[in-house]
Amino acid sequence: xxxxxxxxxxxxxxxxxxxxxxxxxxxxxxxxxxxxxxxxxxxxxxxxxxxxxxxxxxxxxxxxxxxxxxxxxxxxxxxxxxxxxxxxxxxxxxxxxx
Numbered sequence: 001x002x003x004x005x006x007x008x009x010x011x012x013x014x015x016x017x018x019x020x021x022x023x024x025x026x027x028x029x030x031x032x033x034x035x036x037x038x039x040x041x042x043x044x045x046x047x048x049x050x051x052x053x054x055x056x057x058x059x060x061x062x063x064x065x066x067x068x069x070x071x072x073x074x075x076x077x078x079x080x081x082x083x084x085x086x087x088x089x090x091x092x093x094x095x096x097x098x
Contacts, residue, residue: 014081034061
């Protein structure tokens with residue numbers, strides 16, 4: 001399983017716009033071919049920092065999403081709201097304990 005972690009920082013006045021856009025698109029992202037899981041987190045110490053965790057079948061599946069009209073639409077709204085550049089990590093999930 002391929003995991004994508006994205007850290008995003010927003011200007012305080014842009015947080016509601018981000019959350020609204022995420023809410024509007026989260027089901028579409030989750031249903032995108034190859035996406036197995038999607039979560040949104042908010043930092044406990046800095047409420048302007050958010051993280052998305054998404055699980056993908058493969059790197060190719062993620063790249064397909066990143067080239068899609070859905071991603072371009074979501075990102076065109078999200079990117080101008082940033083207070084800091086987004087950071088992204090691509091990792092392989094090795095183990096999960098429940």
